[in-house]
Amino acid sequence: MLLLTLLTVNTLLVMNVITERAIDLVEDRIEVSVYFQDYTEDTTITSAVAYLRSLAQVRDVQTISADEAYEQFLERHEGDEDILASLEELGENPFGPTLVIKAYSAEDFEIIIDALDNPQFADEIREKDFSNYEEVIDRIRETTDRVRGFGIALSAIFLFFAILIVFNTVRIGIFIHREEIGIMRLVGASNWFIKAPFLLEMIFLSLMSVGLAVGIMYPVLAIIEPRFNLYFGGQSVGLIQYFSENGLLIFGGQFLILVLITLFSTSLAMRKFLKV
Amino acid sequence: MIRLKNVSKLYHPNIVGVDEVSLHIRPGEFVSIVGQSGTGKSTLAKLLFAEERPSRGKIEIGGWDITDIRDRDIPTLRRQIGVVFQDFKLLQKKTVYENIAFALQVAGVTPSRIRDVVPRVLSIVNLDEKLHRYPKQLSGGEQQRVAIARALVHSPKVLVADEPTGNLDTLNSREIVDLLSKINEFGTTIVLVTHDREIVNRLRKRVITLEDGKISSDVEEGRYKL
Numbered sequence: 001m002l003l004l005t006l007l008t009v010n011t012l013l014v015m016n017v018i019t020e021r022a023i024d025l026v027e028d029r030i031e032v033s034v035y036f037q038d039y040t041e042d043t044t045i046t047s048a049v050a051y052l053r054s055l056a057q058v059r060d061v062q063t064i065s066a067d068e069a070y071e072q073f074l075e076r077h078e079g080d081e082d083i084l085a086s087l088e089e090l091g092e093n094p095f096g097p098t099l100v101i102k103a104y105s106a107e108d109f110e111i112i113i114d115a116l117d118n119p120q121f122a123d124e125i126r127e128k129d130f131s132n133y134e135e136v137i138d139r140i141r142e143t144t145d146r147v148r149g150f151g152i153a154l155s156a157i158f159l160f161f162a163i164l165i166v167f168n169t170v171r172i173g174i175f176i177h178r179e180e181i182g183i184m185r186l187v188g189a190s191n192w193f194i195k196a197p198f199l200l201e202m203i204f205l206s207l208m209s210v211g212l213a214v215g216i217m218y219p220v221l222a223i224i225e226p227r228f229n230l231y232f233g234g235q236s237v238g239l240i241q242y243f244s245e246n247g248l249l250i251f252g253g254q255f256l257i258l259v260l261i262t263l264f265s266t267s268l269a270m271r272k273f274l275k276v
Numbered sequence: 277m278i279r280l281k282n283v284s285k286l287y288h289p290n291i292v293g294v295d296e297v298s299l300h301i302r303p304g305e306f307v308s309i310v311g312q313s314g315t316g317k318s319t320l321a322k323l324l325f326a327e328e329r330p331s332r333g334k335i336e337i338g339g340w341d342i343t344d345i346r347d348r349d350i351p352t353l354r355r356q357i358g359v360v361f362q363d364f365k366l367l368q369k370k371t372v373y374e375n376i377a378f379a380l381q382v383a384g385v386t387p388s389r390i391r392d393v394v395p396r397v398l399s400i401v402n403l404d405e406k407l408h409r410y411p412k413q414l415s416g417g418e419q420q421r422v423a424i425a426r427a428l429v430h431s432p433k434v435l436v437a438d439e440p441t442g443n444l445d446t447l448n449s450r451e452i453v454d455l456l457s458k459i460n461e462f463g464t465t466i467v468l469v470t471h472d473r474e475i476v477n478r479l480r481k482r483v484i485t486l487e488d489g490k491i492s493s494d495v496e497e498g499r500y501k502l
Binding site: 182186 | 347350378
């Protein structure tokens with residue numbers, strides 16, 4: 001039961017890493033494209049870029065000139081005769097310069113969009129194109145939060161049963177060794193001398209559970225990571241890396257918490273059944 | 277050495293273990309506490325090594341007031357009082373040597389000191405030849421001698437023996453009482469709880485008789501009168 005609790009907690013950790021990675025990837029792909037009028041002067045573009053770069057929320061600003069925009073349009077619609085014919089009919093480059101803005105996180109885009117209303121160049125902006133990725137990210141978070149809540153509830157249930165099992169293990173241990181305990185008391189053993197074997201056994205049990213959890217987690221991570229990597233377009237999710245870098249903290253912390261819980265449960269059982 | 281003042285032990289308002297018992301046992305004395313079954317002999321013994329707490333009164337052992345002894349002080353008290361029971365209370369999976377060494381190990385005594393003390397107490401009880409035997413390989417009398425040896429390892433000032441001959445035949449009972457007398461000659465105070473008439477009469481030591489939880493007689497060089 002202790003092992004099941006640990007595996008559930010570690011699965012939650014894995015889920016957390018995957019969620020964060022998914023959100024990072026989505027955020028990485030979000031950008032705002034700002035299309036300027038075709039008559040916009042280069043100086044206006046330069047000052048807009050400088051202004052945007054001065055914002056703390058902006059990660060990168062890429063400039064696409066009118067000519068580059070025209071070339072890209074031609075490339076994109078290479079086989080589409082009708083569109084190319086329509087473009088020919090116009091006789092001139094209908095595209096203006098474009099700025100492609102990347103932010104640090106999805107919440108930053110609203111601020112960036114508002115900032116673009118700056119009267120210095122707002123009139124020269126023809127269109128702002130921003131797909132609402134925030135909704136996608138919210139949905140990811142909402143789903144993972146729900147799964148996480150379920151996982152936490154499951155961990156709590158496992159933990160409750162683990163405490164009960166430890167409690168009963170100690171109770172049975174006291175019953176089995178009652179004669180020996182009685183003799184220990186008779187010959188003047190200190191309370192700690194009598195209690196220590198039970199406490200040490202539980203510490204050993206905690207250590208074994210954590211050891212098994214480590215033994216299960218790493219091979220499982222090695223198996224599932226490549227599959228997750230496929231979902232993320234071949235990019236590494238970094239599960240093994242995360243557990244390697246933080247392994248001591250994660251499993252050391254889990255061991256300490258487990259020891260505290262088992263000692264608590266053992267002490268309860270001893271207080272109730274071991275009269276020393 | 278041992279002083280009880282108006283000590284009562286009530287297990288229930290209507291069930292009395294001992295009732296208003298007052299007595300004084302001097303250092304080096306050999307005292308037999310006698311009485312019929314259910315008169316409070318064992319309760320009195322248990323009060324001496326804090327297996328039971330008095331409901332009323334005051335108990336002092338060697339000047340130490342143990343009336344309201346704290347749980348954490350009980351091990352210290354038990355290392356100063358040796359206790360022997362009718363059923364020996366030996367660990368069946370340990371040898372004679374290990375049973376005796378165990379009493380020292382639980383008190384945190386060093387292995388070298390254990391190696392020194394155990395053979396010495398085993399020679400007092402004449403079991404130095406049987407140190408590697410298990411309790412089941414010994415007679416009842418020998419097992420009781422192991423229990424006495426174990427009670428002696430801390431060199432106690434007081435040895436409480438609660439019906440030590442209850443499971444033994446006459447010959448073994450005599451041997452045990454002789455052994456207790458020998459230990460008493462070394463200066464250890466002995467409190468012997470028994471209902472064995474022959475033993476008490478043979479000892480010719482102080483006899484305290486209990487009836488319905490009260491002391492009905494306390495006689496130096498007494499005899500079993502019930």
